[in-house]
Structure formats: C-alpha cells, structure tokens
Amino acid sequence: MQIVNWDIVYTSPPPVIRYCSKCGKKSEYISTSLFRVNAQRRYLDIWLIYKCSDCDSTWNMSIYTRINPKSIAPDILEGFLVNNTELAEKYAMDIGLIQRNGAQAGLPKYKILKSSIDFTVPFELHIKSPFPSRLKVSSILREILNLSQKSFEQILENQLIKSVNRLDLRKCRVQDEIVLIITECTDIKNAL
Ligand SMILES: [Zn+2]
Incomplete structure (x- = not known):
C-alpha cells in the first residue's frame, strides 16, 4: 500500500x-x-x-x-x-x-512536512509528531485535505478514513504517531 x-x-x-x-x-x-x-x-x-x-x-x-x-x-x-x-x-x-x-x-503553532499523495490508490497515512500535543487530528486532516466540517463528517461516517488503532478521529489529539488507512480516495478527492 x-x-x-x-x-x-x-x-x-x-x-x-x-x-x-x-x-x-x-x-x-x-x-x-x-x-x-x-x-x-x-x-x-x-x-x-x-x-x-x-x-x-x-x-x-x-x-x-x-x-x-x-x-x-x-x-x-x-x-x-x-x-x-x-x-x-x-x-x-x-x-x-x-x-x-x-x-x-494552548495550541502550539505548527507546519506539516508532507509527501505527495496519489489519490488513485488507497494509502496509509502516518502523522508523526516529536511531542504529543493538544492539536486535534481532525483539525490537521481538515486543514491539509481542505475539508469542510460537513464533508469530514461524511468521510468518517462512510469510513473512508479509519484509524488503525480505532481512535475516535473526531476527538483524538496528536500523539507520537497516528496511522490512518484512507480508502476510496476518489471520494475524498471529489470532496476536496
Ligand atoms: Zn498580563
């Protein structure tokens, strides 16, 4: 993958x-x-x-x-x-x-170094942080994938983004490493 x-x-x-x-x-x-x-x-x-x-x-x-x-x-x-x-x-x-x-x-200021994504195939997304922080994983996903609250909710409901460790992606905050499986990427791409 x-x-x-x-x-x-x-x-x-x-x-x-x-x-x-x-x-x-x-x-x-x-x-x-x-x-x-x-x-x-x-x-x-x-x-x-x-x-x-x-x-x-x-x-x-x-x-x-x-x-x-x-x-x-x-x-x-x-x-x-x-x-x-x-x-x-x-x-x-x-x-x-x-x-x-x-x-x-409060919330730290941050930037994200990211590799490019081929949306035509499913992918495993590793979000890595040198420190646990108060940043919500949902905020990062929404910001980087440019998703509105509504489309983010739809994506979660349709289980197009899943946490390998079954974390609640609406609530969980950044840890050392969070691994997500993103399937049906074309749907996400269309939501962008
Ligand atoms: Zn003061």
Whole structure:
C-alpha cells in the first residue's frame, strides 16, 4: 500500500493559559526559553520563565523543586545554566508539566512536512509528531485535505478514513504517531 508521511514540525510551543493578575483575566503566557536556577544550600530550584503576551508579567513554571544537583545528568544541568533552546522546548512542550503547574496548555503553532499523495490508490497515512500535543487530528486532516466540517463528517461516517488503532478521529489529539488507512480516495478527492 502507498505510504504517506506527514511530519508535524512545531514552530512554537503551546502558550500557557492562566490567570494574569495584572491583566485581571485569563491570558496567554509565552515561553521565553530561559531558565531560572536558584541554589539553596545544596539543593536547586529550576523554573522555565514565561511572559504574559499582553502585559509582559512573568510567570515561572516549576520544573524541579529542591532537587539535589547530583541527581540531574551533568549535560542537562549545564543545559539549564546556559538556557539550551532544545531543553527549553522540551519542557515548554510538556503538557503534563504545564498541568501539574496548575495551568492549561494552548495550541502550539505548527507546519506539516508532507509527501505527495496519489489519490488513485488507497494509502496509509502516518502523522508523526516529536511531542504529543493538544492539536486535534481532525483539525490537521481538515486543514491539509481542505475539508469542510460537513464533508469530514461524511468521510468518517462512510469510513473512508479509519484509524488503525480505532481512535475516535473526531476527538483524538496528536500523539507520537497516528496511522490512518484512507480508502476510496476518489471520494475524498471529489470532496476536496
Ligand atoms: Zn498580563
């Protein structure tokens, strides 16, 4: 079967949605990609610093509290100290960490690197992501295949797009890899 790969590339991590006391409302906080490391006796506190997109108030997202520096791998510890961008992105993409800090993750910005599709034969579509995210698989499919909500519903009802792992394609969000089988491509092509 024809294999089609769509690779999601995140161009910015998700904003963190939380109440800003200066703005007096819930607002979006953006990662500065900077860490704050505080030493207290033999322990470290480590945060990732965010800024409110409206008023620049800062918010520190806790990564480690009172951790023994010896229990952190030396290269990771160095990454915190020099504000390594990849390390900052890793924490900024961590939805569980954001939630444990009492905030919500918004939607990351992304683009998709995709191979071309031959719609005359069925294909297996692999949607790959370096991180799980809040993006809905349905939004990506609709955007890339240029489908209205109505035609997307029809395609699902007629089972022209199916998830290999029987995920609910109306609700499921992006994971490491999602594999879909797309049959009757001419119908989808006609819906475009
Ligand atoms: Zn604010």
